[in-house]
Amino acid sequence: MAMELDPPPLFLCPISMELMEEPVTVATGVTYDRWSIERWFFKYGKTTCPATMQRLSSFELTPNHTLKRVISSWMDRSSSSTSSSSCVLARERLPSVLAGIEETPFKVTALKNLKSCMADDEAARGDFVACGGIQVLGRVMTQALAESCAAGDFSAFQTCEEAAAVLATLPLSDDESVELLLNPECMRPVSVLVQRGSAEARLHAMSMISKISKASVRDWTLEVDVDDMVTALLELLSDGASAKLSSRALDVLLDVTAQSRGAGRARAVEMGAVRVLVEILPDADRHVAERALLLQKRMCKCPEGRLAFAEHALAVTAVARMMLRVSAVATRLAVNVLWLVACAAAPSERVLDDMAVSGAVAKLLTLLQVENSPSTKDKAAMMLRAHGAFWSQYPCFRTDLKDYLKFLN
Structure with missing residues (x-):
């Protein structure tokens, strides 16, 4: 019959290397536990017993590997039972x-x-x-x-x-x-x-x-109070002090705008949502860019959002920069944003100017020639058909692109 082993002590005699119930204490009152003995041998390079000063031939503190395994298994079992009971x-x-x-x-x-x-x-x-x-x-x-x-x-x-x-x-x-x-x-x-x-x-x-x-x-x-919360979230995004905080703030803003429509999104625009979203785009990674563009799309579905977007000097450039550069999702969302400000309502001449200068028009033409989702191509074609004549008047507009516009129409 197998005999139950008692938990082994963790102290060793520095002379005989036998397990002891208590740490070794000499007449001077100094206590030698395992940590002290290891420092004596391995840090200070001593070759004698710290208690008796007798020279030792071996510095292996645990006599054999079997004992090591016994001690290790007992400690694991003890730790497991302690944590379970707690x-x-x-x-x-x-x-x-x-x-x-x-x-x-x-x-x-x-x-x-x-x-x-x-x-x-x-x-x-x-x-x-x-x-x-x-x-x-x-x-x-x-x-x-x-x-x-x-x-x-x-x-x-x-x-x-x-x-x-x-x-x-x-x-x-x-x-x-x-x-x-x-x-x-x-x-x-x-x-x-x-x-x-x-x-x-x-x-x-x-x-x-x-x-x-x-x-x-x-x-x-x-x-x-949604207004107070949106204000705080926009401040977090604007500060950009923490990537984690900014990411979470975008998630909550997406939740808020999904729940509130119309007046709720218009209130977010009044608090500066369009401006903040535009300004975080240039340094955004893929995940941040995609969520920021989705929020921008929701803002631009209301007239107040389209007006704020058109009035921001860098809005078109920041969104156009995401096309064909970040991901297919970012490209689709960027095209949706530009379509909302260029075709969903009468666009301002400034928006059309910015689309030509920022390279957005050239990217729209490229989108028609590469593999992409049908809805994205349709919106790109609609913008080119609606405003192609305006853009083709620019001296910098390439001749081959003018020919392509004629073919498209």
């Missing part, structure tokens, strides 16, 4: 932990501990929702935000940020969780964090909004 304990104590968070004056520490317990434990996140954790943290955020506004208490606002960090760990993949988070006591603090939270808190808040929007239970914008 998780079970956390689940059993979760109701009392949630109750204590509302009462303790040390809410920030309690919330950080709760977040660390839930970070990699899917079951714990499910238990958190089942135990009413979203409602508890919603009340904590609302109270903390009220205290912060009333007394300017920074620690209270930090409590609100830490509560949002816990909620951001939730997958929010079920309708019940999303509905709970859509309550005003949760959504209003989340909206405030987007506007004036720390960089990390803003990421957590925008992550929650993106998850809620994907769930599509109902319109989340009804629970927040």
Whole structure:
């Protein structure tokens, strides 16, 4: 019958290399543990025992590989059982932990501990929702935000940020969780964090909004002040201080403009959305460029957006630069934007001038000759037919392109 091995001690006698229950201590009172002995041998280059000063022939602190494997397997087993028991304990104590968070004056520490317990434990996140954790943290955020506004208490606002960090760990993949988070006591603090939270808190808040929007239970914008949120998101994009923040801000703006049409998009234009989107295009990578162009397309579907686009000196140039350069999606979106300002309504002469000078017209002609989506080619052909005569009057307009325009018509 196999005998159960007791957990081996981690201290070795520096003379005999035998396992000891306690670290070696000599008469001087100096304690020699494994770390100290390793420093003695390998850092200072000593060849004698640090306890007795006898010369040693071997400096291998663990006598053989079998013992190494025994120690390693015991430590792995011990670590596994400890972490498993701590998780079970956390689940059993979760109701009392949630109750204590509302009462303790040390809410920030309690919330950080709760977040660390839930970070990699899917079951714990499910238990958190089942135990009413979203409602508890919603009340904590609302109270903390009220205290912060009333007394300017920074620690209270930090409590609100830490509560949002816990909620951001939730997958929010079920309708019940999303509905709970859509309550005003949760959504209003989340909206405030987007506007004036720390960089990390803003990421957590925008992550929650993106998850809620994907769930599509109902319109989340009804629970927040959309104008204030859009202003904050445009400021984040304009600052460009963090690529992550800018990317998240674009995602949330896409969600907002998808939910709100007409008047909502016109309000975004009034807040400077067209200007900000134009100015981030020159330095944008593919993912940012595609989302910025999609937002620009939505802005240009309303008259206010087309007017703001036409009045911006770099708008046509920035959009034309994305054609045939970034991706097929970016090309299609850029053509849609130009079509909206050139054909969906009577274009200003400035827009047509800018399209000729920026090379947009030449790219439209190129699009007709390369493989592309039928809708993109149709819009390119429509613009060329509608304004080809105007563009062909430019002295810089190539003769072969004039002939092609005649053929196209």
